[in-house]
Amino acid sequence: MFQDFLQFSFSGLTSGAIYALIALGFCVVNNTMGIVNFVQVDFVSLGGMLMFSALFALGLPMVPGLLLAVAGVGLVAMIVERFGLRPARSDNHLVLIFLTVGLSIILRGIIKLVWGKNRMALPPLTPDEPINILGATVLPQALWILLLTVVAIALLMWFFYRTPLGLSMRAVASNTTAAAVVGIPAGRIRLTSYAIAGALGGLAGVLVTPITTLNYDVGVLLGLKGFAAAILGGFGSFPGAILGGVGLGLLESLSAGYLSSAYKDVVAFAVLLLVLFVRPKGLLGK
Amino acid sequence: MTGKQKILYFITLHRTGLWVTALSLLLLLFPLVEDNPYTLGITNLIAIYSIVVLGLNLFIGYAGQISLGHAAFFGLGAYGSAIATVNFSVNPWLAMVIVAVLVALVALLIGIPILRLSGHYLAMATLGMNFVFHTILLQWDEVTGGPSGFSGIPSLSIGEYEFWDEVSLHYLIWTFAMLALLFSLNLVRSGVGRGLAALAGDETAAAALGVNTRNAKVKVFVLSAIFASFAGSLFAHTYSFVSPDSFDIFAATDMVIMVVIGGMGSIWGSLFGAALITLLPEWMDLFETYKDFVHGGILVLVLMFLPQGLVTGLIDIGKTKLALRRQKDAEA
Numbered sequence A: 001m002f003q004d005f006l007q008f009s010f011s012g013l014t015s016g017a018i019y020a021l022i023a024l025g026f027c028v029v030n031n032t033m034g035i036v037n038f039v040q041v042d043f044v045s046l047g048g049m050l051m052f053s054a055l056f057a058l059g060l061p062m063v064p065g066l067l068l069a070v071a072g073v074g075l076v077a078m079i080v081e082r083f084g085l086r087p088a089r090s091d092n093h094l095v096l097i098f099l100t101v102g103l104s105i106i107l108r109g110i111i112k113l114v115w116g117k118n119r120m121a122l123p124p125l126t127p128d129e130p131i132n133i134l135g136a137t138v139l140p141q142a143l144w145i146l147l148l149t150v151v152a153i154a155l156l157m158w159f160f161y162r163t164p165l166g167l168s169m170r171a172v173a174s175n176t177t178a179a180a181v182v183g184i185p186a187g188r189i190r191l192t193s194y195a196i197a198g199a200l201g202g203l204a205g206v207l208v209t210p211i212t213t214l215n216y217d218v219g220v221l222l223g224l225k226g227f228a229a230a231i232l233g234g235f236g237s238f239p240g241a242i243l244g245g246v247g248l249g250l251l252e253s254l255s256a257g258y259l260s261s262a263y264k265d266v267v268a269f270a271v272l273l274l275v276l277f278v279r280p281k282g283l284l285g286k
Numbered sequence B: 001m002t003g004k005q006k007i008l009y010f011i012t013l014h015r016t017g018l019w020v021t022a023l024s025l026l027l028l029l030f031p032l033v034e035d036n037p038y039t040l041g042i043t044n045l046i047a048i049y050s051i052v053v054l055g056l057n058l059f060i061g062y063a064g065q066i067s068l069g070h071a072a073f074f075g076l077g078a079y080g081s082a083i084a085t086v087n088f089s090v091n092p093w094l095a096m097v098i099v100a101v102l103v104a105l106v107a108l109l110i111g112i113p114i115l116r117l118s119g120h121y122l123a124m125a126t127l128g129m130n131f132v133f134h135t136i137l138l139q140w141d142e143v144t145g146g147p148s149g150f151s152g153i154p155s156l157s158i159g160e161y162e163f164w165d166e167v168s169l170h171y172l173i174w175t176f177a178m179l180a181l182l183f184s185l186n187l188v189r190s191g192v193g194r195g196l197a198a199l200a201g202d203e204t205a206a207a208a209l210g211v212n213t214r215n216a217k218v219k220v221f222v223l224s225a226i227f228a229s230f231a232g233s234l235f236a237h238t239y240s241f242v243s244p245d246s247f248d249i250f251a252a253t254d255m256v257i258m259v260v261i262g263g264m265g266s267i268w269g270s271l272f273g274a275a276l277i278t279l280l281p282e283w284m285d286l287f288e289t290y291k292d293f294v295h296g297g298i299l300v301l302v303l304m305f306l307p308q309g310l311v312t313g314l315i316d317i318g319k320t321k322l323a324l325r326r327q328k329d330a331e332a
Helices: A002-033 A040-056 A062-085 A093-115 A140-162 A164-174 A176-181 A186-208 A218-233 A238-258 A264-278 B003-013 B015-033 B037-062 B070-087 B092-114 B119-139 B166-189 B191-201 B203-208 B213-239 B249-262 B267-305 B310-331
Strands: A131-133 A136-138 B156-158 B161-163
Touching: A002 A040, A002 A136, A002 A140, A002 A164, A002 A186, A002 A218, A002 A238, A040 A062, A040 A093, A040 A186, A040 A218, A062 A093, A062 A186, A093 B249, A093 B267, A136 A140, A140 A164, A140 A186, A140 A238, A164 A176, A164 A186, A176 A186, A186 A218, A218 A238, A218 A264, A218 B119, A238 A264, A264 B092, A264 B119, B003 B015, B015 B166, B037 B070, B037 B166, B037 B191, B037 B213, B037 B249, B037 B267, B070 B092, B070 B119, B070 B213, B070 B249, B092 B119, B092 B156, B092 B213, B119 B249, B161 B166, B166 B191, B166 B213, B166 B267, B191 B203, B191 B213, B203 B213, B249 B267, B249 B310, B267 B310
Parallel strands: none
Antiparallel strands: A131 A136, B156 B161
C-alpha cells in the first residue's frame, strides 16, 4: 500500500521535474515578451535529437554530449528569436503567439527532414539498474532527472539574482518601459530569454527521451503539459512553474495509479480547470 | 448629383449587399462550370470550416478573446448528430437543432466560469477543454467508436430528395454558410456588434461605456459554439463518417490560424482564411517533402508582414496607395 504510493509519487516527481523545466522556459519568455512561445515544444524534441547525434554521429561521451545538445538548442532558440520573431511588425500578442506556432511548424519540419520520422532510442545517462528505495523501484535516470533539474534551477537562481544580465532581465520583467528608460537593451534581453528557454527545453528533452522514446514530435504533448504547469502555478512566476510542474506530475501519476491510466490526462486538465475557476491567475500568480 | 455619381453612391451605400449577392450568384453557378466531384468536395469543406471560423472570428476578432477549443464544439455537433441519428433514429434535421441547443447549453455552462479568465489563462483553459474532449472521444469507445471512428451516418434529405452527391451538398452547405455570413455581417453592425468591437478594443473602456462585458463575452461564446455545432452536424452528414482526428487540438489551432490569416475582426476574411488553410494541403502534393516549410512559412510571412490578416492587410495597402496618389495629384 505505502510502497505503491511511494512508487507513484516517484514517477510523478520525475515527470513533474520535466514539466517544471519546460514550464520555466515558457515563463522566461513570457516575462520578457509577454507571449506564449509555442516553439518551446520543439526545443524539447530538438534536445533529444541533438543528444542522439552527439552520441552516435560524433561519438562523444555522455557529459560533453549533454552540454553540446543543451547549448545547441540554446543557439537554435536564439536564431529563432533573431530571424523569426524580431522582424515582426506587430505587437498584438495573438499575432506574435501564432507567429511562434508557425515557427514551431517549420522547426518540426526541419527536425523531421534531418532525423526522419522513425522512433529512436536514446541511452540513459548511466546504465539501467533499478535502485530499491524503501520498497519502491526507481530507475537511475529518474534520479538524474531530479538532480539535474535541481541543478538547473539553482543555476537559474544564481543567474537571475547574481549576474548583471540576469538582474536586467528581472528589471524588464517587472517593468518594460522603466527598463528601457534606464537603458537596458531590449533586443539582447529577448535574445537571452530565448537562449535560456531553449536550454531548459533542450535539457528536458535530453533527460526525458531515454524514458519515453525519441521521435520528431515527442515534445508536443510534453510541451503542452509544461504550458499547463506554468499556467497552473501562475504564468510567469518561477516558483509557480516548479510547483505547477511537480503538482501536475504527481496528479497525473496518482490518478493513473489509483483511478484509470486512460483518463489520467483528463483528470490532470480537469483539476487545472477547477484551480483556474477558483484562482483565475494560477496558484502563485499575481 | 449626376447619373454617374448616383450609381457610384448606390454602389458604395449597398456595397456589402452587392458583394453578398455577387458571391451568392457565383456559388449558384459554380457547379454548372465545375462538376468535378473532388473539387466540389473541397469547396464544401471550405464552406463547413467557414461557418466555424465566422463564429470564432466574432469571438476572437470582435469580443477580443481567445479560444483554442472550438474543435470540441465542432466535434460535439458532429458526434451529437451521428449518435442521435444512428443510435436513436432521430430525424437528422431535428437532431441538428437538438444538438445545437445542447451544445449551446454546454457552452453556457463552460463559458460562465471559463470567461472569467483572460489572455494566456483562457488559451490554456480552452486548449485543456479540447484535449479532454478529444481524449473522451478516443477512450469512450462504446459510444463514440473510439479511434476507429463512427460510420454509417445517414444523409440529410427533404422528402424523397437526399443530399448525398457533391452538387446537392454544395447548395445545402453553402446555403448554411451564406446564412452564417449574413447573420455575422448584420450582427457586427447592430448595437450589440458595436459593443463587442468596443470590448475587443479595450475591455475597461467598453465597460465604462455601458457594455455588459461579462454577459457579452458569454453570449458570443455561446453563439460561436452554435455555429460550430451546425458546421459539425453538416460535416457528419456530408462524410457519413467521423473520427476523433478531425477534432483534436491541432484542428482547434488550425481554426484559429484561419481566423488570424483571414484577419481578426474581418468577416469576409473568415471565408478567405478558411479557404486558404483548407486548400493548402491540396496544393501540398506538389512538394510533399517540404510541406511543413510551406505551411509554416506562409503563416510566418503573413503574420510578419500583414499582421492584420490577408484581406484587411491588402485592403489597407490599397487604401494607403490610393491616398498617397490623391495627395500627389492635389499637390501637382
